[in-house]
Amino acid sequence: MTLSTAAPVAATTPAQVTRPHEAGSAVGTLDAARARSLAVEARIATDPAGFRVLTGERPTGALHIGHYFGTVANRVRLQQAGVEIFLVLADYQVITDRDEAGDLPATVREILLDYLAAGIDADRTTVFTHSAVPALNQLLLPFLSLVSVAELDRNPTVKAETAATGGRAMSGLMLTYPVHQAADILFCHGNLVPVGQDQLPHLEMTRTVARRFNQRYSAADPYFPEPDALLAPSPTILGTDGTKMSKSRGNTLPLGASEDETARWVKRARTDAQRAITYEPETRPEVANLLTIASLCTGSTPEQVADEVGGAGAGRLKALVTEALVEHLRPVRARRAALAADDGPDVLEILARGNARANEIADRTLADVRELMGMVYRHG
Ligand code: TRP
Numbered sequence: 134m135t136l137s138t139a140a141p142v143a144a145t146t147p148a149q150v151t152r153p154h155e156a157g158s159a160v161g162t163l164d165a166a167r168a169r170s171l172a173v174e175a176r177i178a179t180d181p182a183g184f185r186v187l188t189g190e191r192p193t194g195a196l197h198i199g200h201y202f203g204t205v206a207n208r209v210r211l212q213q214a215g216v217e218i219f220l221v222l223a224d225y226q227v228i229t230d231r232d233e234a235g236d237l238p239a240t241v242r243e244i245l246l247d248y249l250a251a252g253i254d255a256d257r258t259t260v261f262t263h264s265a266v267p268a269l270n271q272l273l274l275p276f277l278s279l280v281s282v283a284e285l286d287r288n289p290t291v292k293a294e295t296a297a298t299g300g301r302a303m304s305g306l307m308l309t310y311p312v313h314q315a316a317d318i319l320f321c322h323g324n325l326v327p328v329g330q331d332q333l334p335h336l337e338m339t340r341t342v343a344r345r346f347n348q349r350y351s352a353a354d355p356y357f358p359e360p361d362a363l364l365a366p367s368p369t370i371l372g373t374d375g376t377k378m379s380k381s382r383g384n385t386l387p388l389g390a391s392e393d394e395t396a397r398w399v400k401r402a403r404t405d406a407q408r409a410i411t412y413e414p415e416t417r418p419e420v421a422n423l424l425t426i427a428s429l430c431t432g433s434t435p436e437q438v439a440d441e442v443g444g445a446g447a448g449r450l451k452a453l454v455t456e457a458l459v460e461h462l463r464p465v466r467a468r469r470a471a472l473a474a475d476d477g478p479d480v481l482e483i484l485a486r487g488n489a490r491a492n493e494i495a496d497r498t499l500a501d502v503r504e505l506m507g508m509v510y511r512h513g
Pocket of ligand 1 (some may be wrong): 190223226326
């Protein structure tokens with residue numbers, strides 16, 4: 134592999150690292166994924182029980198408002214619509230691009246508090262960690278046999294993430310984690326994966342693994358579903374510096390932050406030199422971002438918020454955004470504080486239950502896979 138020569142590109146724009154002759158098909162894939170997402174939304178509305186969602190995140194830190202207004206809101210929406218959801222806290226994926234995973238139990242607890250405060254219901258949604266589900270991880274071995282090194286090498290998101298490590302040699306786990314993600318999704322026969330654009334190549338990999346497994350081992354009666362992507366309907370929230378909100382950039386507002394911290398975060402947020410506030414996402418992304426946040430909190434459109442502020446300028450806009458965030462997040466933060474209190478519930482117990490359920494399902498899937506592959510050795 135020649136990773137040191139990979140172009141340093143933003144992790145969120147895989148299309149940029151696509152070689153020119155592939156660009157057309159990458160765009161085509163995105164259009165196709167958008168069209169499929171719309172069709173899937175219509176099916177969810179009529180048959181929520183026909184779907185099982187698998188999604189999740191790397192436990193690298195507490196969740197921030199970008200997660201809250203984006204992925205988490207979408208999961209809560211699907212959960213309320215009656216779709217069954219599995220959330221993986223991908224602890225093995227934390228060490229794809231770093232040596233130190235940090236204090237994982239503490240981080241996992243923070244994320245569980247964020248989930249519950251935001252409306253994830255542990256009776257309807259299964260939360261689990263990679264490391265607690267051995268049979269899931271074992272699926273990686275047969276799955277790896279179904280893809281070529283050249284295919285692994287081509288993954289634009291893996292390239293971008295490796296480039297973002299600033300010259301670090303790519304680990305084998307980094308190269309293969311998209312296949313591990315296929316195991317995350319397929320162990321529970323997940324057929325729907327809410328994703329941002331950067332995860333589309335991984336979902337394509339999952340569909341490839343499922344298709345090839347079925348062709349090779351269960352052609353008469355396909356064993357794995359080929360999951361659909363559900364492209365995120367909500368906008369990306371930017372950090373104080375105008376780039377995508379990300380813990381490693383130090384530009385985030387954690388969901389559980391205090392009111393003071395919220396005010397300080399808004400104060401730090403970049404705006405521009407133009408006094409009159411207008412909603413122009415292309416030319417004024419930082420101002421548009423603040424308008425979007427206010428809009429998500431108040432239910433007004435970003436244009437309405439812009440009209441309200443008008444010539445009063447960025448100072449007025451920031452006061453309005455702070456107020457909107459504090460008001461909107463007050464009940465979420467109150468719930469979070471109650472859950473986090475010393476006399477609150479043991480949130481890690483929720484994870485123990487989720488891990489038990491995930492193990493039951495993974496054990497069954499692995500037993501089926503061994504059977505289909507002719508790897509059951511009966512005696513006596
Ligand atoms: N890679 C995802 C992220 O960084 C987290 C993840 C792990 C995931 N396994 C998954 C997402 C399976 C969707 C499906 O956000």
